[in-house]
Amino acid sequence: MPDLPGPNVSKSSTPAKDITRRxxxxxxxxxLVIANVAGAxxxxxxxxxxxxxxxxxxxxxxxxxxxxxxxxxxxxILPAFAQCDHSRVVALVSGHPDKANKLALRYGVxxxxxxxxxxxxxxxxxxxVDVIYIVLPNSMHAxxxxxGAQAGKHVLTEKPMANTPADCQAMIDAARKANRKLMVAYRxxxxxxxxxxxxxxxxxxxxxxxxxxxxxxxxIPPNMWRLNxxxxxxxxxxxxxxxxxxxxxxxxxxxxxxVNAMSYTTPGDPRFKEVEESINFQLKFPSGIxxxxxxxxxxxxxxxxxxxxxxxxxxxxxxSPYTGQQMRxxxxxxxxxxxxxxxxHFASEMEHMSQCVMEDKTPLTPGEExxxxxxxxxxxxxxxxxxxxxxx
Amino acid sequence: MPDLPGPNVSKSSTPAKDITRRxxxxxxxxxLVIANVAGAxxxxxxxxxxxxxxxxxxxxxxxxxxxxxxxxxxxxILPAFAQCDHSRVVALVSGHPDKANKLALRYGVxxxxxxxxxxxxxxxxxxxVDVIYIVLPNSMHAxxxxxGAQAGKHVLTEKPMANTPADCQAMIDAARKANRKLMVAYRxxxxxxxxxxxxxxxxxxxxxxxxxxxxxxxxIPPNMWRLNxxxxxxxxxxxxxxxxxxxxxxxxxxxxxxVNAMSYTTPGDPRFKEVEESINFQLKFPSGIxxxxxxxxxxxxxxxxxxxxxxxxxxxxxxSPYTGQQMRxxxxxxxxxxxxxxxxHFASEMEHMSQCVMEDKTPLTPGEExxxxxxxxxxxxxxxxxxxxxxx
Numbered sequence: 001m002p003d004l005p006g007p008n009v010s011k012s013s014t015p016a017k018d019i020t021r022r023x024x025x026x027x028x029x030x031x032l033v034i035a036n037v038a039g040a041x042x043x044x045x046x047x048x049x050x051x052x053x054x055x056x057x058x059x060x061x062x063x064x065x066x067x068x069x070x071x072x073x074x075x076x077i078l079p080a081f082a083q084c085d086h087s088r089v090v091a092l093v094s095g096h097p098d099k100a101n102k103l104a105l106r107y108g109v110x111x112x113x114x115x116x117x118x119x120x121x122x123x124x125x126x127x128x129v130d131v132i133y134i135v136l137p138n139s140m141h142a143x144x145x146x147x148g149a150q151a152g153k154h155v156l157t158e159k160p161m162a163n164t165p166a167d168c169q170a171m172i173d174a175a176r177k178a179n180r181k182l183m184v185a186y187r188x189x190x191x192x193x194x195x196x197x198x199x200x201x202x203x204x205x206x207x208x209x210x211x212x213x214x215x216x217x218x219x220i221p222p223n224m225w226r227l228n229x230x231x232x233x234x235x236x237x238x239x240x241x242x243x244x245x246x247x248x249x250x251x252x253x254x255x256x257x258x259v260n261a262m263s264y265t266t267p268g269d270p271r272f273k274e275v276e277e278s279i280n281f282q283l284k285f286p287s288g289i290x291x292x293x294x295x296x297x298x299x300x301x302x303x304x305x306x307x308x309x310x311x312x313x314x315x316x317x318x319x320s321p322y323t324g325q326q327m328r329x330x331x332x333x334x335x336x337x338x339x340x341x342x343x344x345h346f347a348s349e350m351e352h353m354s355q356c357v358m359e360d361k362t363p364l365t366p367g368e369e370x371x372x373x374x375x376x377x378x379x380x381x382x383x384x385x386x387x388x389x390x391x392x
Numbered sequence: 393m394p395d396l397p398g399p400n401v402s403k404s405s406t407p408a409k410d411i412t413r414r415x416x417x418x419x420x421x422x423x424l425v426i427a428n429v430a431g432a433x434x435x436x437x438x439x440x441x442x443x444x445x446x447x448x449x450x451x452x453x454x455x456x457x458x459x460x461x462x463x464x465x466x467x468x469i470l471p472a473f474a475q476c477d478h479s480r481v482v483a484l485v486s487g488h489p490d491k492a493n494k495l496a497l498r499y500g501v502x503x504x505x506x507x508x509x510x511x512x513x514x515x516x517x518x519x520x521v522d523v524i525y526i527v528l529p530n531s532m533h534a535x536x537x538x539x540g541a542q543a544g545k546h547v548l549t550e551k552p553m554a555n556t557p558a559d560c561q562a563m564i565d566a567a568r569k570a571n572r573k574l575m576v577a578y579r580x581x582x583x584x585x586x587x588x589x590x591x592x593x594x595x596x597x598x599x600x601x602x603x604x605x606x607x608x609x610x611x612i613p614p615n616m617w618r619l620n621x622x623x624x625x626x627x628x629x630x631x632x633x634x635x636x637x638x639x640x641x642x643x644x645x646x647x648x649x650x651v652n653a654m655s656y657t658t659p660g661d662p663r664f665k666e667v668e669e670s671i672n673f674q675l676k677f678p679s680g681i682x683x684x685x686x687x688x689x690x691x692x693x694x695x696x697x698x699x700x701x702x703x704x705x706x707x708x709x710x711x712s713p714y715t716g717q718q719m720r721x722x723x724x725x726x727x728x729x730x731x732x733x734x735x736x737h738f739a740s741e742m743e744h745m746s747q748c749v750m751e752d753k754t755p756l757t758p759g760e761e762x763x764x765x766x767x768x769x770x771x772x773x774x775x776x777x778x779x780x781x782x783x784x
């Protein structure tokens with residue numbers, strides 16, 4: 001930080017306004033803060049602070065429509081656009097006009113760009129919209145992705161991609177036919193701690209990985225749409241077990257060839273009339289890596305990915321929340337907890353999609369990636385149901 | 393601590409020797425140490441130090457014979473007798489007289505009480521020996537336990553109890569017929585951190601346990617007897633997977649009803665010509681608790697037991713080494729790492745056995761407990777071999 005003129009209020013004959021600006025020194029980098037003027041004057045002074053980078057006004061950015069204004073959209077996705085250089089929200093799609101209007105005001109969305117589920121297809125006539133982000137319940141991903149692609153838009157859809165592999169395939173086909181990009185919002189793939197896990201595994205920093213342990217769960221409140229089989233497609237596996245499955249796949253860098261599974265649902269628990277409470281699954285990968293994974297809707301929140309390699313292990317605990325990841329590395333003779341600069345996961349994945357659109361590249365997590373997970377999850381359900389290993 | 397006379401060296405006419413003794417005060421309990429005499433005098437003074445508890449000389453203690461003088465016996469078991477109030481080593485059984493003589497000298501064992509494998513049965517004529525501790529390779533546990541019981545001695549045998557359930561049953565039958573006690577050396581059951589895990593699970597301190605994750609492994613050096621199937625009975629499951637199985641059983645407090653398993657052995661690795669390299673297994677318990685366990689002979693050392701309950705989780709990491717256990721408790725809103733006073737595991741389990749002998753009680757981990765594990769381990773092997781869930 002460049003040095004600013006020193007405080008000289010009492011000695012100089014500088015006019016009051018000048019004093020105000022020059023008489024304020026902040027040396028945050030050196031841990032030194034001197035304020036010799038009243039707090040009320042700081043507002044003026046801050047205009048000259050060289051450490052503040054004012055973001056560029058919206059120029060040529062990729063325009064996004066957010067479809068479905070639930071908790072995730074309101075609390076994570078819409079605020080994340082403030083962290084984006086290449087992505088801006090330009091349209092909202094919702095069945096609740098009041099909610100949409102309020103959010104449009106907050107995020108600077110032109111009211112003419114508010115759609116509902118009836119006029120959703122007319123988004124094709126809106127050149128401001130480049131990408132549609134589907135944040136609806138799982139069962140609606142396929143329909144709104146396909147209609148989005150047919151409207152000529154690129155689509156980012158939340159996970160799981162759909163409730164069946166057939167739906168996933170239809171989504172892939174629709175995007176291909178429309179020559180539009182399709183990406184699945186596998187947030188952790190764009191998150192720096194998980195990326196560091198992948199790097200360490202690929203570079204065999206602690207030797208080859210032999211075992212992956214991935215556990216995720218929370219105690220689900222009643223009456224969520226996630227407990228409705230038609231909407232959610234299944235229980236904890238579809239919603240959160242998919243993170244453990246993803247972790248096993250992206251840490252190993254391989255596709256599983258065999259699956260075992262064991263499931264349990266408490267009889268009489270009113271939450272689990274339609275979907276499973278807990279499901280544990282085992283995977284075998286071609287190189288011999290084994291994975292032990294678990295997911296549950298009936299225990300305290302936890303999210304833990306551990307990769308056990310020949311010379312040590314490395315882990316994230318917690319692994320998949322929106323913020324707060326922590327990494328530990330056991331090198332055999334010492335335990336390390338590296339500092340990794342966090343990033344907004346949603347901003348990162350949206351920026352990736354925008355860059356793929358601008359540069360005509362395939363996303364890191366295209367529709368095919370979502371289809372792979374659905375295929376494996378169906379095998380996990382089959383293994384649990386039949387009490388047999390399912391080969392993939 | 394009783395008050396001692398105050399320092400009065402300069403004022404009194406007490407003879408020098410008396411001064412030496414009385415002029416030294418230690419109030420460790422109150423954090424106060426006053427030494428008004430030269431350091432050279434402390435040696436005499438210490439004879440009166442009330443804080444030093446000099447252990448009783450060997451009186452009526454249970455007499456132990458240690459059979460098999462390998463690494464575990466030399467480095468863990470023999471030194472542990474120094475921590476015992478009720479157990480003392482009085483005999484050694486070994487095929488190597490030089491080693492036995494050396495250890496007898498070190499641990500005060502009468503040379504006449506050194507046996508070899510040929511004259512082992514004559515131990516029946518030695519009234520000093522009450523308990524025999526079998527620290528031989530797995531395949532020898534059954535024979536030496538049975539011969540020990542037939543010699544009229546109580547037996548503590550290392551884990552796994554034997555290589556087959558049939559051998560376990562024969563050991564139980566022999567002990568019963570001889571009216572002698574039989575215990576399996578499940579060290580962790582006598583270890584305070586594991587005991588705290590059990591207490592927290594039983595008292596449902598964080599609500600009912602829903603999932604148990606237990607991982608254990610190390611990178612085995614070549615040429616160990618543990619890699620010889622005839623001696624070891626199997627690979628990592630028999631040697632260390634048994635700890636994960638035990639943990640799942642003693643944390644849940646239940647017996648599994650179903651088992652899945654998946655195994656992997658690197659083709660061409662010369663260590664694994666006869667036994668498995670890695671095996672992962674899943675258990676289902678009657679209350680609905682699921683367990684995901686893993687064991688491996690091909691990755692870095694690790695030992696981790698985690699119990700996931702409704703309102704939080706608690707874990708040991710590491711869980712099963714001879715020393716150095718650490719516990720973490722996640723209560724949902726805070727992470728705690730309680731201090732628990734460590735104890736010598738081997739001394740604890742030997743003391744338990746001695747007390748059972750003195751008070752004519754059944755050990756916490758009798759032969760039946762070892763048989764249960766063997767039966768389940770055979771089911772785990774069957775599940776891995778057949779690719780099917782095995783019901784127990």
